[in-house]
Amino acid sequence: MDVFVGKGPVLSPFPMTAPKSPRESEVVMTQMILPPDANPLNAAFGGKVMEWIDICGGIAAQRHCRQVVVTASMDDLHFHAPIRVGWIVTLRARVLAAFHTSMEVGVIVTAENPLDGSKHIATTALLTFVALAPDGSKVKVPQLLLETDEDRLALQEAHLRRAERLSRKDQGHQWQRALIGPVLVP
Numbered sequence: 660m661d662v663f664v665g666k667g668p669v670l671s672p673f674p675m676t677a678p679k680s681p682r683e684s685e686v687v688m689t690q691m692i693l694p695p696d697a698n699p700l701n702a703a704f705g706g707k708v709m710e711w712i713d714i715c716g717g718i719a720a721q722r723h724c725r726q727v728v729v730t731a732s733m734d735d736l737h738f739h740a741p742i743r744v745g746w747i748v749t750l751r752a753r754v755l756a757a758f759h760t761s762m763e764v765g766v767i768v769t770a771e772n773p774l775d776g777s778k779h780i781a782t783t784a785l786l787t788f789v790a791l792a793p794d795g796s797k798v799k800v801p802q803l804l805l806e807t808d809e810d811r812l813a814l815q816e817a818h819l820r821r822a823e824r825l826s827r828k829d830q831g832h833q834w835q836r837a838l839i840g841p842v843l844v845p
């Protein structure tokens with residue numbers, strides 16, 4: 660955690676590269692679904708929820724590495740249930756794994772009826788962020804400090820997903836060729 664001393668420089672008791680627990684960078688963000696955020700069915704527009712997921716996850720990743728991050732991928736995005744206009748939305752993001760220059764972050768979106776307090780999980784997603792230096796080069800991120808069995812299991816799962824994700828990235832891109840032809844697709 661950063662320490663602020665008077666009006667002087669900001670001091671940090673830990674080097675930026677010290678391992679950091681997922682708890683330290685966790686983000687909780689609260690929003691409300693307003694009419695401009697809705698689809699024609701009076702429920703949240705998916706793209707708006709995705710924007711909030713990207714922001715919430717990106718903040719967790721930045722808190723972890725204290726660098727600018729860019730989104731490399733968003734996958735396992737599932738809209739489990741609609742969120743009505745006027746309902747409260749809580750997004751919770753956690754760094755699940757820190758690899759070399761990338762981090763996997765999980766985001767869970769909960770919908771809450773403001774009138775009776777009932778809640779349900781509305782959306783879940785996994786994102787990968789890459790840390791970049793001001794010159795655009797990739798930066799090594801701090802390791803994850805695992806505090807609980809849940810942290811350890813989450814990390815194991817993240818390693819499996821990373822292997823799958825990267826192998827999929829290198830697989831055939833026939834669908835892209837079908838859409839825009841072979842010229843732009845490797």
Ligand SMILES: CC(C)(COP(=O)(O)OP(=O)(O)OC[C@H]1O[C@@H](n2cnc3c(N)ncnc32)[C@H](O)[C@@H]1OP(=O)(O)O)[C@@H](O)C(=O)NCCC(=O)NCCS
Nearest residue numbers: 728729730731732758759760761762787789797824825828
């Ligand atoms: C994401 C980006 C930085 C990756 O750059 P690159 O030169 O292809 O990177 P590399 O192949 O060296 O991979 C760098 C890291 O990203 C990971 N990565 C790259 N593509 C990925 C993908 N599609 N999904 C998940 N991870 C990915 C790699 O596994 C590697 O992780 P590691 O260092 O922890 O092992 C680059 O593609 C980019 O700038 N994309 C645009 C980002 C952007 O504009 N996002 C939206 C707006 S924020």
